[in-house]
Amino acid sequence: MALKEELYYKSPIFIQNILTSLYGKKLMQERYGMGYEEKIKELREKDRTIDYRIEQLERLNAFLLFVQTHTPYYQKLFQEHDIRLPFTSLDQLQTIPVLEKETLRQQNAAFLSNIDAPVRGRTGGTSGKSLQVAFMREDVQERMAHLDYFKELHGFYSGMRRASFTGRTLTAVDQKKPIFWRMNRPLNQLLLSIFHMKEENLPAYIEELNRFRPAALDGTPTAMLEIALYMLKHKIQLDFKLTAIFPTAETVTPEMRRLLEEAFQAPVFDQYGSSEGAPIISECRERKLHLHHETGIIEPYGEGGEVVVTCFTTRGTPLIRYRIGDRMTLSHDQCTCGLNGPIIESIDGRGTSYIVSEKRGKVFEGDITTIARELPNSVLRLQVEQYALNQVTLRYIPDEQLFVPKHEKILLREMHKLLGSSMQVTLEPVRQMKQEPNGKTLIVRQSMK
Numbered sequence: 001m002a003l004k005e006e007l008y009y010k011s012p013i014f015i016q017n018i019l020t021s022l023y024g025k026k027l028m029q030e031r032y033g034m035g036y037e038e039k040i041k042e043l044r045e046k047d048r049t050i051d052y053r054i055e056q057l058e059r060l061n062a063f064l065l066f067v068q069t070h071t072p073y074y075q076k077l078f079q080e081h082d083i084r085l086p087f088t089s090l091d092q093l094q095t096i097p098v099l100e101k102e103t104l105r106q107q108n109a110a111f112l113s114n115i116d117a118p119v120r121g122r123t124g125g126t127s128g129k130s131l132q133v134a135f136m137r138e139d140v141q142e143r144m145a146h147l148d149y150f151k152e153l154h155g156f157y158s159g160m161r162r163a164s165f166t167g168r169t170l171t172a173v174d175q176k177k178p179i180f181w182r183m184n185r186p187l188n189q190l191l192l193s194i195f196h197m198k199e200e201n202l203p204a205y206i207e208e209l210n211r212f213r214p215a216a217l218d219g220t221p222t223a224m225l226e227i228a229l230y231m232l233k234h235k236i237q238l239d240f241k242l243t244a245i246f247p248t249a250e251t252v253t254p255e256m257r258r259l260l261e262e263a264f265q266a267p268v269f270d271q272y273g274s275s276e277g278a279p280i281i282s283e284c285r286e287r288k289l290h291l292h293h294e295t296g297i298i299e300p301y302g303e304g305g306e307v308v309v310t311c312f313t314t315r316g317t318p319l320i321r322y323r324i325g326d327r328m329t330l331s332h333d334q335c336t337c338g339l340n341g342p343i344i345e346s347i348d349g350r351g352t353s354y355i356v357s358e359k360r361g362k363v364f365e366g367d368i369t370t371i372a373r374e375l376p377n378s379v380l381r382l383q384v385e386q387y388a389l390n391q392v393t394l395r396y397i398p399d400e401q402l403f404v405p406k407h408e409k410i411l412l413r414e415m416h417k418l419l420g421s422s423m424q425v426t427l428e429p430v431r432q433m434k435q436e437p438n439g440k441t442l443i444v445r446q447s448m449k
């Protein structure tokens with residue numbers, strides 16, 4: 001453990017609050033500033049009656065010209081493929097080859113732009129090899145402006161009180177005092193640890209929310225859900241009014257959304273792209289997902305519903321037509337909300353989150369979440385774990401009042417419909433879903449060797 005961290009954990013809680021606020025101040029300086037102010041003003045005032053593709057092409061050309069000048073990997077690639085800039089149409093983007101994760105890993109150094117940008121190490125995926133990634137401050141600030149603008153559309157303004165459920169380790173593992181949160185004063189943000197969501201601790205979390213009275217909740221939705229389920233079970237309501245709930249980092253199933261909205265009495269608005277490599281997508285008041293087209297381009301790729309992303313705010317480590325591993329359904333619909341970015345019909349899951357079936361091939365998270373649809377809200381959460389090609393376990397949290405034995409038959413029937421009748425399905429009712437080491441809870445857990 002780094003000395004800094006060790007000191008933090010050994011400090012009394014009030015000192016930890018001060019350290020958290022100091023760290024918060026550093027992050028704030030990185031994320032807010034001139035670039036942020038300019039961008040958010042632009043977003044508030046811009047003319048959204050024009051065709052978004054005009055602006056997207058402008059941004060794409062500026063990004064590609066930057067990359068051609070500053071990034072060794074693309075300098076070489078553009079030469080080899082005779083890429084002539086600027087493009088006159090968005091279709092020309094397809095003349096640039098798709099970027100695989102493995103290429104990014106193997107030629108990591110060549111992806112770092114020759115600019116003065118802070119470089120951070122980041123562990124990449126399953127191989128555990130650290131990936132070097134650099135970010136330009138202006139890009140970080142532009143992303144913040146987009147995320148804050150999205151929240152403004154739903155009545156939450158930067159500086160208002162918010163409570164964030166976070167997988168950052170805030171407390172020592174062995175801390176006994178039931179104070180599982182820290183205060184980040186510069187942002188008016190209460191950070192709630194998602195690692196202590198045991199039933200006996202939940203009343204303390206609810207009490208703290210009532211004391212702090214945030215305008216919004218954000219962060220890990222499965223952690224919010226633990227509290228929501230507890231509140232519904234014990235017929236507790238918050239004694240203040242929330243404006244909105246903004247989940248990040250995990251898939252929000254329709255079931256989760258219903259429970260969160262019911263327990264917290266506030267609307268849920270989803271977003272995608274909180275990890276830096278992807279363009280930002282956010283949900284509008286009509287409950288449609290819009291691509292923030294100023295941040296990038298999303299194209300369908302191959303047969304399986306996969307997409308490749310080009311993200312304009314990655315100038316430090318540029319990603320062009322990057323095979324990010326996520327699946328989405330794109331739409332040509334129009335929306336009446338006033339935002340002009342293209343609509344994403346649905347985000348269908350992360351690249352690795354699928355069950356392999358002998359009969360059906362890959363069955364993705366998005367389809368797994370439909371299993372409980374035939375039930376009268378009697379399953380609160382579910383998780384499917386695969387152990388072998390023909391063997392899965394379906395874990396579920398039954399609603400104590402609504403779940404009756406015949407619902408087991410329905411779950412089995414739906415599983416077989418989805419995964420084929422030769423799949424051996426074990427049903428396992430549980431009281432709580434197990435968290436991964438990073439605090440997240442998975443819908444699909446792949447344990448096949």
Ligand SMILES: [Zn+2]
Pocket residue numbers: 284285286287288290335336337338339
């Ligand atoms: Zn809309």
